[in-house]
Structure formats: C-alpha cells, structure tokens
Amino acid sequence: MNYQIDFTLILNSLPVLLRGLLVTIQLWIPSIVIGFSLGFLLALARLARSPFLRIPSLGYIELFRDTPVLIQLIWLFYAFPIVIGVQLSPFTAALLGLALNTSAYSAEIFRGGIQSIVSGQWEGARALGMRHTIVLRRIILPQVFKRMLPAFTNRAIEVAKMSSLASVISVHELMYQGRLLSSAYYRPLEILTTVAVIYFILIYPGSYLSMRLGRRMAARS
Amino acid sequence: MSESILRVSNLQKKFGSLHVLRGIDFAVEPGERVAIIGGSGSGKSTFLRCLNFMEIPTSGTVELDGKTLGRPISDTSDVRQYPEAELCQVRERVGMVFQQFNLFPHMTVVENVMEGLVTVKRMKKPQARERALTELRKVGLEEKVEVYPSRLSGGQQQRVAIARALAMEPEIMLFDEPTSSLDPELVGEVLRVIRQLADEGRTMLLVTHELGFAYHFATKVIFLADGVFHEVGTPDQVLKNPVQEKTRTFLNRFSEFSF
Numbered sequence: 001m002n003y004q005i006d007f008t009l010i011l012n013s014l015p016v017l018l019r020g021l022l023v024t025i026q027l028w029i030p031s032i033v034i035g036f037s038l039g040f041l042l043a044l045a046r047l048a049r050s051p052f053l054r055i056p057s058l059g060y061i062e063l064f065r066d067t068p069v070l071i072q073l074i075w076l077f078y079a080f081p082i083v084i085g086v087q088l089s090p091f092t093a094a095l096l097g098l099a100l101n102t103s104a105y106s107a108e109i110f111r112g113g114i115q116s117i118v119s120g121q122w123e124g125a126r127a128l129g130m131r132h133t134i135v136l137r138r139i140i141l142p143q144v145f146k147r148m149l150p151a152f153t154n155r156a157i158e159v160a161k162m163s164s165l166a167s168v169i170s171v172h173e174l175m176y177q178g179r180l181l182s183s184a185y186y187r188p189l190e191i192l193t194t195v196a197v198i199y200f201i202l203i204y205p206g207s208y209l210s211m212r213l214g215r216r217m218a219a220r221s
Numbered sequence: 222m223s224e225s226i227l228r229v230s231n232l233q234k235k236f237g238s239l240h241v242l243r244g245i246d247f248a249v250e251p252g253e254r255v256a257i258i259g260g261s262g263s264g265k266s267t268f269l270r271c272l273n274f275m276e277i278p279t280s281g282t283v284e285l286d287g288k289t290l291g292r293p294i295s296d297t298s299d300v301r302q303y304p305e306a307e308l309c310q311v312r313e314r315v316g317m318v319f320q321q322f323n324l325f326p327h328m329t330v331v332e333n334v335m336e337g338l339v340t341v342k343r344m345k346k347p348q349a350r351e352r353a354l355t356e357l358r359k360v361g362l363e364e365k366v367e368v369y370p371s372r373l374s375g376g377q378q379q380r381v382a383i384a385r386a387l388a389m390e391p392e393i394m395l396f397d398e399p400t401s402s403l404d405p406e407l408v409g410e411v412l413r414v415i416r417q418l419a420d421e422g423r424t425m426l427l428v429t430h431e432l433g434f435a436y437h438f439a440t441k442v443i444f445l446a447d448g449v450f451h452e453v454g455t456p457d458q459v460l461k462n463p464v465q466e467k468t469r470t471f472l473n474r475f476s477e478f479s480f
Contacts, residue, residue, distance in 0.1 A: 123275055124323030124382075128337035128389060129313035131305060138340055142327050220327075220369065 006187055010194050013181050017191075020177030021198055023091070027163040027173060028202075031095055032156050035102025042103055043110035057107070064104035070165050073097040077169040094166035094173075102159055109151045113144035146217045153210040160203050174198060225250050226392055226424065227272060227315065232281035234267050241267045243448035244281070249393055254419055255426045256435035256456070259445035260471060265428045268445065269395050272426070273315040274308045285311055313341060316391030320398040322378045324370040324385070331357065331366040334385045342389065356384035360414050376407030380414055387418075394418065396427040432475055436460050444468045 045057035064072065077093035080086075088096065117140050125135040164175035178195035182188035225248035234242040241264040249255070249272075259265045270276040272283070280299045283290050290311065291301035324333050334353035338344040344352070357363055360380040370378055379399055386394060396415065400408040412434050418425065419438055429435055435442060435456065442459040444452040444467075452465045463469050 120319065120321050120323040121325065123319065124325065125336075126308075127273060127275065127312055127317040127319075127323075128385070129309045129341045130337065131309055134340050138336065139325055143325075146327070 003189075006190055009185060009187055010190050013185075013191055013194065016177050016181060017174060017194060017198060020172060020174035021202065023171065023173040024160070024163050024175075024202070027091070027095055027098060027166060027171070028160050031098035031102055031163070032159050034095075034099040035159070036106045036152065038099065038103035039106030040110050042107035043114065046107060046111050047114060061104045061107050064101050065108070069097065069101050069162055070168060072101060073165055073169055090166070090169045090171045093169060094163070094171045098159060098163060098166070101162070102155065105155055106152065109148050109155065110144070113148040113151075114140060116147060117143055146214075149210060149214050149217070153207060157203055157207060161199065226286065228284040228287075229272070229278075230282045230284075232268070232271060232283070233279050234264070234271060234276060235279045241448055242271070242278075245448075245450060247443075247450070249424060249426065251392075251424055252422050252440075253424055254438055254440045255443060256439035256441070257426065257428045257443045257445060258430070258432065258435060258459075258471075259451075263445045264448045265445045266397055269317075269397050269426060269428050272393075273312050273317050273395060274303065275317065277303060283311075285314070309341070313389060314391055315393045315395060316386035316389055317395040317397065318379070318382050318386050318399050320401050322370075322375070322382045322402075324378055324381055326370055329367050329369055330362065330373070330381050333370065333381055334388050337385065337389050352388055353384070356388045357381070359387070359417075360384045361410075374407060375403045376410045379403065379411045383411075383414055383418075392424060394423060394425045396425065396429070398428050398430065400429070400431060432460060432472070444471065446471070 042057050042061060045053040046061065048054055073094055076097045077088060077090060080088060080093070114136075121139055121143070122135060125139045130138070163173060166173050167176035167179060170176065174195060178191055182191035185191070228248040230246050232242055232245040232247070233240075245268060257265045257269065267276055271278050274283075278301075280301075282301070290307055291303040294300050294302050325336065328336065331350060331353050334356055335346070335349040338349035338352055339346060342349075354363065354366065357366055360383055362377060362380055362384065365373060365377060365381075370381065373381065383399075399415065400411050403411065408431070412431065415425075415427070415434075416438065427435070427438065437456075439456050442454060442456050443450055444459055444463070444465070446467050452459055452463055452468045458464075459468065460472065463472060
C-alpha cells in the first residue's frame with residue numbers, strides 16, 4: 001500500500017468541479033421547488049372526489065414512481081422530441097425529468113400527511129363555518145407540514161444526488177465533470193472522493209437546518 | 222307559521238345499509254333548551270350532526286328562518302344537494318361543541334378562539350383578540366390564553382371549545398356529548414359553563430348521558446330510539462313519568478347502580 005494521493009491534481013480540478021457544482025445547484029433547487037409545488041396539486045387531485053381528477057393523478061404518480069429515473073431522463077431527452085417535435089436542451093430535459101419525478105414522490109408525501117390528520121380537525125373547523133380551502137390552508141396544512149418535514153428533507157437529499165444522473169444526457173453538472181476529469185487523468189480515487197466531499201458540503205447544511213427546524217416545531221405546541 | 226329558527230322535516234340518514242334516522246320532524250324555538258337522550262347507536266349524535274350538516278341528511282329538508290336549504294338533485298328526487306356557501310352560513314349560525322373538543326393543536330388557546338372570527342367573520346386581529354379574551358374570561362380561562370391546548374386538562378380544553386363556538390355568536394348551540402370523554406372530576410366545570418349559558422337564555426341542544434344534568438338544564442327532553450323520537454316532553458314527563466315502555470327500560474338501566 002503505497003498509493004500517493006495527488007493533492008495538486010485535486011486543487012487543479014477544483015475550478016472545473018465547482019463549475020459543475022453550480023449546474024448541480026441549478027438543477028437541484030428548481031426541481032425540488034417545481035416538484036414539491038406540482039406534487040401538492042397532484043395530492044389534491046388524488047384526494048379529490050371526482051374520478052376525473054383522481055384516476056389520472058394516480059396514473060401519473062405510479063408511472064413516475066415505478067420506473068427508473070435514468071430512463072425517464074433518457075426518454076425526455078431522446079423520445080420526447082419525436083413525440084412533440086421540440087428538441088429540449090440536455091439541461092431542460094434533466095430539470096423536467098427531476099421535477100416530474102419529484103412531484104410524483106412528494107404527491108404521496110402530501111397525501112399521506114393530509115390523510116394522517118384526524119377527521120375531528122376538519123369537523124372542528126367546518127363547524128365554525130370555514131370553507132374547505134381555508135380549513136386546508138389554516139388548519140390542516142400547518143399540521144401536515146410539521147409531520148412531513150422529515151420526509152421532504154429526505155426527498156430533497158435524494159434529488160441532490162439523483163441530479164448526478166443528468167450526466168448521462170451530458171448535462172455538465174458535478175458528476176459529469178468528475179467522471180470526465182477522472183478518466184482524463186486516470187485518477188478516479190482523488191477526483192471522485194473530492195466529488196463526494198462536495199456533494200456532502202452541498203447537502204449537509206440543509207439536512208442540519210431541517211433537523212433544527214423540526215426540533216423547534218416540536219418544542220412548540 | 223311559527224318563529225322556529227331551525228326546522229327539519231322527515232329527516233332521514235343512512236350510512237350504507239344502516240338506517241340511522243328514520244324520519245324525524247322537529248323545530249327549534251328561540252330560548253329552548255333541548256336534551257336528547259337515548260342508548261348508544263340510537264342516532265342521537267347523528268341527529269344533532271345533521272342540524273349543522275356535519276352529516277348531510279340522506280333525505281328530508283332542513284329550514285333555517287323558514288327557508289329550505291339546498292336544492293333537489295332532480296325535480297322528482299327528495300335527495301338534496303347543498304352548496305358549500307349555504308352550509309357555511311348555517312354553521313356560522315349554529316355552533317357546535319364536540320365530544321373530543323377538536324381544538325387546533327398548532328394554535329394557542331386565544332388563537333383557537335380567534336380563528337373563526339378572523340377567517341369566517343373577517344374581523345381584524347385586535348378586535349378578534351378582544352372578543353376571544355371576553356369569551357375566555359367567561360369560561361374562566363383568562364390565565365391560559367397563550368398556552369397550547371396540549372397543556373390543558375380535558376375540562377379546560379372543552380371550555381376553550383365552548384368559548385370558540387360562542388365567539389361566533391351563534392343563534393343555536395349544539396353540544397354533542399360534551400362531557401363523555403372527560404374524567405369524572407372534570408365533568409362539573411364543563412356542566413357549570415353550559416348551565417351559565419342556559420341562564421343567559423341561549424337556545425341549545427344537548428346530547429348527553431348526564432340525566433341529572435339534563436333534568437335541571439332542559440326545557441324539553443327527547444328520547445331517541447331506533448332512529449325516531451320515541452318520547453318527547455318536559456323533563457318531568459320524560460325523565461320522571463315516562464309513558465313509553467322503552468323509555469322506562471332505558472331509564473332503569475341508569476338507576477340500576479344508584480345509591
């Protein structure tokens with residue numbers, strides 16, 4: 001065991017890796033924001049009384065949850081243009097794929113959360129004359145949010161790492177740059193370890209904040 | 222015809238194949254205090270819950286101020302549908318207190334009482350707070366206003382729930398077994414508050430197993446059995462000199478262990 005770690009290589013690769021990191025962030029943040037928002041609407045559709053809302057939303061959710069993300073990205077990039085006649089850029093295709101996939105998962109988180117609230121909460125609010133949407137906004141969702149925070153944190157972390165799959169449709173994000181550099185220099189150990197450390201530094205603060213927030217909310221009430 | 226605030230005609234409620242209410246005609250007169258008693262499964266809670274549409278009646282009509290609510294789903298049907306706006310109007314005027322309190326756990330006591338005032342009555346927050354504090358003082362909880370419900374005893378939670386309903390200034394108050402989930406030593410504090418409301422001349426309907434309280438509280442007692450009004454009368458008539466055999470059997474079960 002006399003493997004020499006090439007620290008100069010790590011330092012020299014940093015600018016390129018950080019450029020990749022920027023793209024990763026550009027994929028990650030919008031896809032969770034879009035995904036969670038869309039997921040909320042999907043959950044409402046899934047819980048709706050009308051079968052015209054319920055059944056399509058169920059189909060959508062299952063389609064995106066039960067197939068590999070990698071194939072979803074490839075499909076959006078290569079097959080989607082044939083269907084709709086518009087060529088998406090690799091970045092747009094990846095963002096779309098990640099957002100849609102996230103929406104399917106978060107719809108189920110929202111649905112589970114909303115259903116976990118006992119019916120007495122709905123009744124207590126309705127008995128005051130509150131409308132359905134107000135009950136949802138003022139009474140149900142604030143309680144749901146607290147319960148869902150751990151699940152959403154998990155999802156957000158998953159998406160950060162899932163964004164590395166965008167490298168297969170050559171989006172120049174962190175993993176793409178890492179793989180490129182490691183095959184160029186034949187030093188995968190240095191480069192990929194550095195990539196892992198960068199992912200950790202990217203994800204950990206959010207995870208920590210979510211834990212703190214969860215504790216603060218538990219302390220109240 | 223009369224001044225009744227709320228009137229139901231041929232009210233029926235089915236849950237699947239279970240026929241809970243089998244045609245009830247009833248009117249609430251202003252100032253009246255009605256105690257509804259009956260065995261478990263007799264439909265007494267369901268009846269109360271139909272009055273503010275916590276349950277939608279399967280058939281029959283509900284009139285508020287002489288105006289029939291909802292509209293038939295077709296010209297020939299006696300099944301009605303109720304737009305949300307109409308239901309909200311009824312519920313604003315007919316307050317309800319539940320067996321399980323149903324306070325909002327993410328809000329403090331005063332926020333619980335303010336919620337309906339702000340979101341339904343569109344009151345400004347400072348005014349809503351004033352009103353809420355007045356109601357909380359009335360139920361003796363002025364010292365707990367900034368506390369979350371989970372820190373209160375069952376009796377205190379139920380008093381908050383009463384204040385929350387009262388703050389909306391309902392014309393009728395419905396109490397659905399308000400003391401059934403309380404420890405025996407906490408029942409008194411809740412009944413005293415309800416008694417106090419009775420003394421103010423409020424119109425109230427109470428589903429209860431506290432027959433002694435019903436006797437002193439009510440102007441009218443209804444014994445519900447098998448989804449119909451089996452016996453109706455003054456507390457003396459129904460609780461002391463019941464005519465119907467079923468009413469007697471029911472009342473006897475209560476006196477079995479008295480001393």
